[in-house]
Structures are given as C-alpha cells and as structure tokens.
Amino acid sequence: MDEIARKRHHESFVAGIIKENPLFVAILGTCPALAVTTTLEAALGMGVLFTFVLVGSNVLISALRKLIPEEVETPAYIVIVATFVTVVKMLCEAYIPNLYSSLGVFLALLVVNCIVLGRAEAFANKNSVYDSFLDGIGNGIGYTLALLLIALIREVLGTGMITIGDIFTFLKVNGASIHLYILKGPTWDYSIYLFGTPAGAFFVFGVIMAVLAYKANKKKDREAAERRARAFAAAEAAKKAPSPIAPVAQVAPKGGND
Amino acid sequence: MYAYFVSFLLSIVTYLLIDNVVLSRFYGICSFVGVGNKVKSAFSMGLAVVFVIVFATLICFPIYYYVLVPAGLPFMDTVVYILVIACLVQVVGFFIKKYSPALYKSLGIYLPLITTNCAVLGVVTENSNSGFDFGMSMANALGTSLGYLLMIVIFACIRMRLDSYTAPRAMKGVPLALITAGLMAMALMGLTGLGV
Numbered sequence: 115m116d117e118i119a120r121k122r123h124h125e126s127f128v129a130g131i132i133k134e135n136p137l138f139v140a141i142l143g144t145c146p147a148l149a150v151t152t153t154l155e156a157a158l159g160m161g162v163l164f165t166f167v168l169v170g171s172n173v174l175i176s177a178l179r180k181l182i183p184e185e186v187e188t189p190a191y192i193v194i195v196a197t198f199v200t201v202v203k204m205l206c207e208a209y210i211p212n213l214y215s216s217l218g219v220f221l222a223l224l225v226v227n228c229i230v231l232g233r234a235e236a237f238a239n240k241n242s243v244y245d246s247f248l249d250g251i252g253n254g255i256g257y258t259l260a261l262l263l264i265a266l267i268r269e270v271l272g273t274g275m276i277t278i279g280d281i282f283t284f285l286k287v288n289g290a291s292i293h294l295y296i297l298k299g300p301t302w303d304y305s306i307y308l309f310g311t312p313a314g315a316f317f318v319f320g321v322i323m324a325v326l327a328y329k330a331n332k333k334k335d336r337e338a339a340e341r342r343a344r345a346f347a348a349a350e351a352a353k354k355a356p357s358p359i360a361p362v363a364q365v366a367p368k369g370g371n372d
Numbered sequence: 373m374y375a376y377f378v379s380f381l382l383s384i385v386t387y388l389l390i391d392n393v394v395l396s397r398f399y400g401i402c403s404f405v406g407v408g409n410k411v412k413s414a415f416s417m418g419l420a421v422v423f424v425i426v427f428a429t430l431i432c433f434p435i436y437y438y439v440l441v442p443a444g445l446p447f448m449d450t451v452v453y454i455l456v457i458a459c460l461v462q463v464v465g466f467f468i469k470k471y472s473p474a475l476y477k478s479l480g481i482y483l484p485l486i487t488t489n490c491a492v493l494g495v496v497t498e499n500s501n502s503g504f505d506f507g508m509s510m511a512n513a514l515g516t517s518l519g520y521l522l523m524i525v526i527f528a529c530i531r532m533r534l535d536s537y538t539a540p541r542a543m544k545g546v547p548l549a550l551i552t553a554g555l556m557a558m559a560l561m562g563l564t565g566l567g568v
Contacts, residue, residue, distance in 0.1 A: 141546060144405065145490050149398040189458055192487075196451040204447060222450045222497045226488045228402055312396045313561060316554030320547045328542035 126237075126245045130253030137260035138326055142228040146220045147261055148315040152272065155281040157265035158258065159213040160220070163202050165254025167224050168233060169247060170198040175238040176246035182239075191234045196225045212281045229257065267309070267318050274298030274305030380511050387515025390564060394523045395557040399491040399516075404524055405549050409535055414528035417482040418521030423464055424486050425495055425520075428457050429513035432496040433506055446500075453496050458487045491520055527553065 136142050150160045182190045207214045238246040279291030297304040308314045393399050407414050465483045469476040495516050499509040
C-alpha cells in the first residue's frame with residue numbers, strides 16, 4: 115500500500131468523527147438525535163444500528179456506483195438503504211426486543227436519515243469500496259459519540275442517575291438493572307424532570323451547538339488577529355526599508371466580521 | 373357513529389397540538405430548522421407536506437391491509453412505503469403543475485425535499501404499527517400534517533422577529549433556533565392535560 119493511498123484511507127476514516135461530525139458540524143440526522151436520547155442505552159443502540167446501516171449502504175452503493183445510471187440515483191439509493199433498514203429492524207426485533215420497542219418508529223425512519231443519503235451522494239458514489247467502508251465507520255462513530263453526549267447530559271439531569279440493563283438485558287446483575295446515582299440519593303433528589311421531556315432535548319442540543327459555535331468563533335478571532343499582526347509587521351518593514359518611491363498605501367486585511 | 377366522530381376529532385386535536393409532530397414527536401426537524409425565517413416559504417413547505425401526508429396515508433393504508441398482509445409480507449412495509457412516497461411526490465408535483473401553476477411556482481423547490489421528510493414516512497409507519505383503522509389513520513394524517521404546518525409557520529414568524537434583535541454571537545442561527553423550539557415545546561406541554 116503506498117503512502118498516498120494510506121493517507122487517503124486515514125482521512126476517510128477520521129474526517130467524520132470530529133472534524134466533520136455529521137450531527138454537530140453538518141447538522142444532519144437531528145430527528146433521532148432528539149428523540150432517542152432520553153437514555154444512554156437507547157442512544158448507544160441507535161448509534162450502533164445506524165453505523166451498521168450506513169456501512170452496509172455505503173459499501174453496496176460504492177460497489178454498484180458504475181452500474182447505477184445517474185437519472186435514477188436517488189430512488190436506487192433509497193431502495194438500498196431501505197433494504198438494510200429492514201434487515202436491521204428484523205434482527206433488532208428478534209435479538210434485542212427492548213431496544214426495538216424503545217426506538218419505535220425511528221428505526222424505520224433511518225431510511226430517510228439525511229446522513230445515510232448524504233454520505234451516499236457525497237462520498238460513496240465517487241470513492242472505492244474500502245474508502246466508503248472506512249467513511250461509514252468513521253461517520254457512524256462520530257454520530258454515536260454525538261448521540262451519547264446528548265443522552266448522557268439528558269439522562270443524568272433528567273432522572274438523576276444512569277440506568278444500565280433495562281434495554282441490553284444481558285448487562286443485568288443478578289436479574290436487576292444497575293443504577294448509578296449521581297444527582298439523586300436516598301433522601302435527596304436534584305434531578306430536573308424537564309430534561310427528560312422533548313423541550314429539554316431542544317435545550318441540550320441548542321446549548322451544545324452554542325458552545326461549539328463559541329469555540330469556533332474564538333479560533334476564528336485568534337486567526338484573524340494573527341493575520342492582522344503579520345500584515346502590520348510587513349507594513350512596518352516596508353516603511354523602514356529605504357525606497358525612492360513612496361510605498362503604495364498598505365491596507366491591513368479586514369479581520370473578523372463582528 | 374357519533375362516538376366515533378368525537379374520537380376522530382379528538383385525535384386530530386391531540387396530534388395537532390398536544391402530541392405535536394415537530395415539538396414532541398420530533399419528525400421533520402431538519403426541514404423545520406432549515407426552512408429559516410421566511411414565512412411565505414414556510415407556509416408553502418407546510419402546505420406541500422399536508423398534501424403528501426394525506427395522499428400517502430390514503431394510498432398506503434389499502435396497500436398494507438389488502439396487499440402486504442394477505443401476501444404475508446408485512447415486514448416489507450418500509451421499502452414499499454418509501455417507494456410509494458417517492459412516486460407520490462412526483463405525481464403530486466405534476467398534478468399541481470397542471471392545475472395550479474401559481475401554487476406550483478411557490479411549492480416548486482420544496483416538493484422533492486418532502487420524500488426525505490421523516491414526517492411522511494413516520495405517519496404511515498405509525499399507522500400500520502399501531503393498527504389504526506382507516507378513520508384513525510386519516511385523523512393521524514390530518515392532525516400531524518396540520519400540526520406541522522402550524523408550527524413551521526409560527527416558528528418562521530418568531531425567527532423573523534428574532535433576527536431584528538442582537539444575540540450573543542455564539543447563539544446566532546441554529547443554537548437560538550433550537551432554544552426557541554424548546555420554549556415552544558414547553559408552551560405545548562401546558563396542554564398535556566387535554567389529551568384523550
């Protein structure tokens with residue numbers, strides 16, 4: 115495997131995890147992100163099933179990319195995705211029935227998930243099967259991590275504890291679910307019911323997006339300040355240098371758009 | 373008959389306000405946040421969704437009960453529904469173009485997007501999963517789609533007003549839109565007691 119190919123594989127895998135996170139950067143797939151994030155377990159289950167569908171559809175679409183005519187691209191992709199969703203739905207119903215009932219209709223709604231169709235059109239129909247496979251895994255991990263972050267905040271604030279074993283029953287200890295009490299004790303309870311409700315989902319997602327925007331703005335400001343300082347230094351150097359002709363007025367590039 | 377009619381109306385109200393499609397069932401958030409602050413385009417988008425959801429329910433109900441169930445293929449529902457919806461969006465587009473060019477002009481760019489709007493697939497899947505009869509399916513379709521129209525228009529109006537106020541730089545755009553939606557969802561929580 116040569117160096118360039120290895121670098122490309124690495125990029126296809128890593129891009130979707132943080133830098134181009136499908137939920138927080140591209141703002142795609144928001145419906146399940148708000149609906150199934152009441153508990154950590156449901157979010158993890160959704161993330162894993164989503165990754166399975168995305169990898170499957172990415173690989174198949176990439177393998178068929180020379181066969182599918184451009185005019186019927188979208189319908190063909192939808193049918194491929196719907197097939198994988200049906201497979202996942204049946205497997206989930208058979209082996210993890212609790213997850214199936216807690217995800218409900220959102221499992222079927224993976225068919226119209228913007229991320230799956232988006233990756234198909236933006237990546238899988240242009241790249242090799244192996245790259246598409248890595249892209250699917252990377253985006254799947256990125257989306258799962260994003261769901262887990264929202265679910266962690268909502269479950270801890272909403273119920274005051276983390277429950278493990280209600281959905282993945284094989285994690286039960288002595289036939290009982292594990293409860294990790296965080297905001298709740300035998301005599302006190304600081305949980306906030308609102309965060310378990312739909313309104314809380316919007317608040318948590320909105321605040322996370324605002325924090326990310328704040329960090330991005332700060333980085334942008336720092337870069338603009340550096341650019342200004344460089345331009346200023348260059349102007350000073352030009353002023354000092356003896357030149358017979360008056361230098362053309364130097365305009366520092368305008369930085370920041372606030 | 374009278375009791376059925378009352379429960380039909382009550383379900384419409386439930387799906388329209390109490391169990392609102394966007395703010396409590398989370399269908400169609402992408403288009404909800406994406407359509408932005410233009411009231412006119414929000415109205416057109418909502419109207420197109422009403423058309424498609426009602427017709428999709430009219431078509432998918434007999435397909436499920438008279439084709440898929442007798443053939444022993446109820447697990448194929450997702451594949452069949454999404455194909456029906458994709459074709460329907462095309463047909464509705466042609467139909468509107470022929471009979472009302474003015475409406476087509478305003479709906480134009482939003483029609484293709486409706487195929488991937490989760491509200492449509494969500495409603496038809498929910499109807500067959502919950503075993504609703506035809507009347508209840510139509511009540512679900514009408515209530516949900518009108519609820520979508522109502523919320524998307526109100527949301528666009530609020531965002532139009534928000535744009536004329538200064539907000540912290542990090543909150544501008546999507547974060548503020550999500551917080552606004554959260555406040556709207558809290559307002560709807562006050563109606564929970566009306567549920568049937």
